[in-house]
Amino acid sequence: MKRFSVYVLLSLFVVVFQALAAHFLVIIDIVPDIVLLWIVYVAIREGQLAASTAGFLLGLVIDLLSGQDGMLGLATLSKTVAGFVAGYFHNESKTVQTLGGSRFIIAVAIVSFVHNGLYFVIFLQGTDIGWWNILFRYGVPTTFYTSVVALLPMFVFARKYLT
Amino acid sequence: MKLKRLYDIIVDFKEYGALALYLVIGVLLLAHNDSKQIRAIRSATVGGIAFLQDAFGFIPDYFDLREQNRVLQELNLSLADEVSRLREARLENIRLRQMLKFKESSTFTYVPARVVGKQLYLLRNTITIDAGERAGVQENMPVVTDAGLVGKVVATSADYAIAQILLNRVLRVSARVQRSRVDGILVWQGGSSLSLNNVAKTLDVQRGDVVMTSEYSSLFPPGIRIGVVSGISVTPGSLFQNVEVTPGVDFPRLEEVFVALYEPDSSRVALEQTLERR
Numbered sequence: 001m002k003r004f005s006v007y008v009l010l011s012l013f014v015v016v017f018q019a020l021a022a023h024f025l026v027i028i029d030i031v032p033d034i035v036l037l038w039i040v041y042v043a044i045r046e047g048q049l050a051a052s053t054a055g056f057l058l059g060l061v062i063d064l065l066s067g068q069d070g071m072l073g074l075a076t077l078s079k080t081v082a083g084f085v086a087g088y089f090h091n092e093s094k095t096v097q098t099l100g101g102s103r104f105i106i107a108v109a110i111v112s113f114v115h116n117g118l119y120f121v122i123f124l125q126g127t128d129i130g131w132w133n134i135l136f137r138y139g140v141p142t143t144f145y146t147s148v149v150a151l152l153p154m155f156v157f158a159r160k161y162l163t
Numbered sequence: 164m165k166l167k168r169l170y171d172i173i174v175d176f177k178e179y180g181a182l183a184l185y186l187v188i189g190v191l192l193l194a195h196n197d198s199k200q201i202r203a204i205r206s207a208t209v210g211g212i213a214f215l216q217d218a219f220g221f222i223p224d225y226f227d228l229r230e231q232n233r234v235l236q237e238l239n240l241s242l243a244d245e246v247s248r249l250r251e252a253r254l255e256n257i258r259l260r261q262m263l264k265f266k267e268s269s270t271f272t273y274v275p276a277r278v279v280g281k282q283l284y285l286l287r288n289t290i291t292i293d294a295g296e297r298a299g300v301q302e303n304m305p306v307v308t309d310a311g312l313v314g315k316v317v318a319t320s321a322d323y324a325i326a327q328i329l330l331n332r333v334l335r336v337s338a339r340v341q342r343s344r345v346d347g348i349l350v351w352q353g354g355s356s357l358s359l360n361n362v363a364k365t366l367d368v369q370r371g372d373v374v375m376t377s378e379y380s381s382l383f384p385p386g387i388r389i390g391v392v393s394g395i396s397v398t399p400g401s402l403f404q405n406v407e408v409t410p411g412v413d414f415p416r417l418e419e420v421f422v423a424l425y426e427p428d429s430s431r432v433a434l435e436q437t438l439e440r441r
Contacts, residue, residue: 015212016212016215019280026283029283029355029415031283049181052181052185053185056188059189061208064209065209065282065325066325071193071287073190073192073193074189076188076189077186080185080186122193124332127350128352129332130353133353
């Protein structure tokens with residue numbers, strides 16, 4: 001129960017941080033996806049079911065915060081799928097090694113790419129904006145930036161548990 | 164025994180079951196996302212997060228202060244110059260109006276607001292402002308600055324509102340080229356510029372032309388400056404020209420805005436929405 005409460009509190013913190021982070025972390029319109037980073041972390045620690053649930057709930061909160069653009073459910077869907085995909089990197093016996101190694105960065109990059117691809121497929125429906133154009137302009141840089149930011153928790157884990 | 168097997172199957176495939184359930188809920192939300200209940204939940208969420216954004220809003224100011232100071236000094240100089248010219252123009256305008264017996268064009272009450280949050284997250288591109296229902300702000304009201312149109316209000320709580328900025332996939336604005344009175348639909352094509360669509364190749368549009376909201380807009384009052392034409396190109400075989408418009412508003416640096424307490428004609432909006440649904 002205590003562990004669950006900690007996850008809920010940290011999840012709320014991550015969502016609020018994402019909402020506030022735009023001011024600090026924007027580089028040429030690109031914002032790292034801290035929420036996604038958290039979902040990958042949950043997936044590696046707790047597995048597929050927990051990560052899908054976290055993705056679903058966090059995506060729902062993001063949707064509710066994003067104004068009425070007819071896209072309520074978009075982040076819910078894409079973050080749920082992201083959580084599910086991230087769950088494939090879960091290995092109970094190698095949690096710390098995964099979080100403190102390059103496997104974490106690879107997981108973040110793959111999950112972020114899948115997430116952004118799916119997100120923009122739905123997001124751009126009914127518009128003339130090209131999917132490839134947006135994917136390479138925003139999706140790939142967001143994936144890259146998120147993966148770079150993921151180095152920070154990776155180093156923290158590596159330093160704390162693997163040295 | 165059969166129940167036990169069923170239980171085992173559910174346990175074995177619980178991840179897939181959960182995924183399917185969440186996806187169904189997500190799709191249902193996408194299909195029905197404008198209900199009264201969802202609006203109420205959204206309003207509460209907007210209020211809660213905006214309060215936190217407001218509370219932490221002081222932090223970036225310190226990083227940005229020197230640059231802000233420089234920009235404000237420059238702005239102050241150019242505004243002082245512009246004010247004197249506008250004063251002259253206004254006096255001249257009054258004289259001409261009196262001569263032509265024109266009525267003073269209707270003006271709106273503007274509610275000033277501070278931008279307390281920006282959601283640039285994966286192109287959702289909205290801003291949170293610290294003026295809400297208590298100040299008279301309602302959904303669909305235009306948000307402007309002295310530089311031009313910012314967007315429209317899409318969600319409100321008692322003290323905060325979320326506005327969709329022009330750089331948003333769903334925002335379409337009926338716009339007009341001020342000089343030649345050419346009309347078009349302004350849409351965002353990704354990036355930091357807009358595209359004025361449905362402009363025939365033969366129509367007169369030039370770089371530097373000012374683009375404004377037109378009377379055809381059911382959401383925005385006419386005459387609000389949007390930006391300037393920054394590029395024109397023609398795709399071979401197309402009947403239309405590609406008109407690129409650079410917004411007057413500097414969205415990354417947006418800090419203060421005004422909400423025009425303008426309510427569009429509800430019967431017109433309802434009629435147009437009915438047609439759109441068909």
